[in-house]
Amino acid sequence: MSERGLLIVLSGPSGVGKGTVRKAIFDSEGNEFEYSISMTTRQMRTGEKEGVDYFFRSREEFEELIQTGKMLEYAEYVGNYYGTPLDYVNQTLDSGKDVFLEIEVQGAMKVKEKVPDGVFIFLTPPDFDELKSRIVNRGTDDMAVIDERMKVAREEVDMMRHYDYAVVNDKVDLAVDRIKKIIESEHYRVDRVIHRYEKMLKEF
Numbered sequence: 001m002s003e004r005g006l007l008i009v010l011s012g013p014s015g016v017g018k019g020t021v022r023k024a025i026f027d028s029e030g031n032e033f034e035y036s037i038s039m040t041t042r043q044m045r046t047g048e049k050e051g052v053d054y055f056f057r058s059r060e061e062f063e064e065l066i067q068t069g070k071m072l073e074y075a076e077y078v079g080n081y082y083g084t085p086l087d088y089v090n091q092t093l094d095s096g097k098d099v100f101l102e103i104e105v106q107g108a109m110k111v112k113e114k115v116p117d118g119v120f121i122f123l124t125p126p127d128f129d130e131l132k133s134r135i136v137n138r139g140t141d142d143m144a145v146i147d148e149r150m151k152v153a154r155e156e157v158d159m160m161r162h163y164d165y166a167v168v169n170d171k172v173d174l175a176v177d178r179i180k181k182i183i184e185s186e187h188y189r190v191d192r193v194i195h196r197y198e199k200m201l202k203e204f
């Protein structure tokens with residue numbers, strides 16, 4: 001039987017660079033993990049594609065999936081639902097591959113309850129001024145939404161204590177390297193590999 005894959009969760013405040021860092025990770029060489037595409041009820045932005053950036057759905061469709069237990073987690077964030085479809089995650093982990101989620105902190109905490117042996121990585125901004133200027137520069141939100149996102153961000157940074165790792169996103173390529181090193185070393189943790197040796201140890 002092949003070993004179950006690792007569930008890797010990248011989270012952190014909106015605007016810290018989760019999407020940017022995740023894309024850079026998947027564009028870089030030597031990744032052995034699969035990205036789980038999220039589902040959302042928010043509007044598609046210019047340049048985004050259905051089934052690539054997100055699965056874009058109506059509120060009714062999303063709520064139906066919640067009620068039928070088809071989401072690993074979901075969160076309502078600045079007026080829209082965002083969630084992780086369960087089947088893809090389970091099937092991919094069962095096939096022995098690692099799955100990478102990029103989600104906000106409420107959802108990450110729900111995943112932690114359900115999958116406590118996941119790898120929880122918190123992406124931090126160098127400071128709050130830099131976080132605000134990243135959200136403003138991105139130019140996708142009006143000022144009211146930006147203020148709302150900053151308020152949420154303060155509470156979100158406080159959630160860092162519940163994670164296994166904190167990675168500062170000062171430079172994208174540095175953050176990418178740090179995250180890839182974390183994922184690699186997680187595979188060598190004794191609690192993850194011990195079962196392979198248990199039989200051998202018993203027979204020795």
Ligand SMILES: Nc1nc2c(ncn2[C@@H]2O[C@H](COP(=O)(O)OP(=O)(O)O)[C@@H](O)[C@H]2O)c(=O)[nH]1
Pocket residue numbers: 012013014015018019038039042073074075077082083084102103104105106107108
């Ligand atoms: N809980 C949860 N959050 C998600 C999921 N997909 C994306 N998000 C998060 O939802 C927040 C808003 O996403 P989005 O509107 O795309 O904005 P952006 O990531 O700031 O560009 C971000 O913090 C995303 O990381 C998901 O499947 N579940």
Ligand SMILES: Nc1ncnc2c1ncn2[C@@H]1O[C@H](COP(=O)(O)OP(=O)(O)O)[C@@H](O)[C@H]1O
Pocket residue numbers: 012013014015016017018019020021134135137138169170171172
């Ligand atoms: N290390 C970085 N240095 C400077 N700007 C960054 C960095 N990482 C991301 N950004 C910029 O910050 C903005 C928010 O990034 P994004 O990936 O959308 O964040 P999130 O997915 O966490 O909401 C984008 O304009 C992005 O280009």
